[in-house]
Amino acid sequence: MKPLITALVACSLLSAPITAPVHASGVPDLGDSAQQVLSRKAEQALGDSIMAEIRMDSAVIDDVEARDYLNRLGNRLASVSNDRHQRFEFFVVNDATLNAFALPGGYIGVHTGLIATTQSESELAAVLSHEIAHVTQRHISRFLEKDQNMGMASLALLAIGILAASKGGPVPEAVIATSQALQIQGKINFTRTHETEADSVGMQYLAAAGFDPHAMPAFFGRMEKAARVYGEGAPVYLRTHPLESTRLAESANRADQYPYKQVAESIEFHLVRERLRALNGSESTQISYFENALKERRFNLEAASQYGLAVALLRNGQAVRAQQALDQARKQLKHPMLESLAAEILIKQGKLDAAGKVYETALSNTPNHVGLNYGLIRCRLLQKRAVDAEHLASAQIEARSSNGPFYALLSEAYAQQGNEAAARQAQAEFYYRQGQLKEAIVQLQLALQVKGLDFYRQAGVEARLKEWQAEQELIKAKS
DSSP states (O other): OOHHHHHHHHHTTOOOOOOSOBOTTSOBOOTTHHHHHSOHHHHHHHHHHHHHHHHTSTTBOOOHHHHHHHHHHHHHHHTTSSOTTOOOEEEEEOOSSOOEEEETTTEEEEEHHHHHHOOSHHHHHHHHHHHHHHHHTTHHHHHHHHTTTOOHHHHHHHHHHHHHHHTTSOOOHHHHTSTTHHHHHHHHTTHHHHHHHHHHHHHHHHHHTTOOTTHHHHHHHHHHHHHHHHGGGSOHHHHHSOOOHHHHHHHHHHHHTSOOOOOOOOHHHHHHHHHHHHHSSOHHHHHHHHHHHHHTTOOSOHHHHHHHHHHHHHHTTOHHHHHHHHHHHHHHOOOHHHHHHHHHHHHHTTOHHHHHHHHHHHHHHOTTOHHHHHHHHHHHHHTTOHHHHHHHHHHHHHHOSSOHHHHHHHHHHHHHTTOHHHHHHHHHHHHHHTTOHHHHHHHHHHHHTSTTOOHHHHHHHHHHHHHHHHHHHHHHHHO
16 A cells, blocks of 8 residues: 555554453443544544545555445444444455554445355354444544644654554664654554453354454464464455454453354355455466365365466466356355356456346346446446436435445446536546545546536535535635
8 A cells, every 4th residue: 555545544544542441241341531632523524534545546446246245234233333323334455465454434444355265154254343443432533632742743753653553574764763752662562452341342243243252362373373374474464453362361361251153154255255266376376276175175165266267367368268267156155246256257258248237147147246237337337328327327326325436336237328527426426425525526626617507506516515625625624
């Protein structure tokens, strides 16, 4: 990621000593003191601004199916948290290292390397629940409460120091040279207490959401073994989330307090994990990985490995071989993600009508599947059936709260029909949902310049423009 983005991400890993009283449930009572320094609105605004930068980075994976799965999983955990009013958004970062992080405002990022390392959905849920706890416990606000004289510039400086420490290196000389150098080192050392609280609260969320609490110590245990084997080359997750033997033992003891519960394995977890593996890194390397895994029978779910191989082959332009691998997966498993890939293969071969029929048939069985709906709209656009694409995209926007990608498709549908004003308005809505307020405003201003703009659209654009400009002025006033 860009240096600035990486430094800001490090802000999310801040910690402070835990002094709040604890309820019988084990969740510390934060009271209102944390909000006196950084209000919820201010924390959300900080997170929004960081996330707007992150979204523009090519490291963020823009895969509809992976993003939808991760957000459904994450929000299942967030729904049982002690802060039901906090909004969350989960995203995938294309990075082979094992790491995850929480940002202000409920933004949680997970590296592809970490997802590939988890062995079950409960293990991935354990990581997400830990990061959710960082947010619901308002660690950043509590940290700022500890040092109310620290402004945002100092916070960014602290982030650089924490980032350097998390990578196992020394704090940069430019940071050490400042008057706050000793404070920086002190804040870094608080991380262990911070992580312990996130473990405790996160496990409560994990169990309440119906996952296996033992998945948390199981994952930590594998990371701890990796640390012993690789030393300084240990997973980044352990350097940003320090794991000592006492912390591992405490996690195992907490898990033992819950009654045994057999959790059904998630097919979608395995499919998404192998999809992400196939979409990243060298195409030839991933093809070899899946071929060897299938030959040596090293897999959790054979159909998922066949699916991953098909994705990697299609990415490499080998549509015929991709279809052969997918056929093997479909013999063992029925799932909308397999049907979506079948349609993608047909599109790659230029068989748009056949692809459309695959999407329609699959949607008759699973009408709410995001990947299938998104794929069908893309197919209609490729077929130059812009009116159909417009109606389909509009329906998805109406039905979903996370509808940003569908606004982008709607914009393209309007553009194909020559409706520039509507296309720019839809593109503005897409930008706004990406946190790109400035770009969204520009699109609305350009929409108002289109000749022959009808009264109703003009009124809608002007009202939205006024709303966003007021929001922009408010942000400037607070900066």
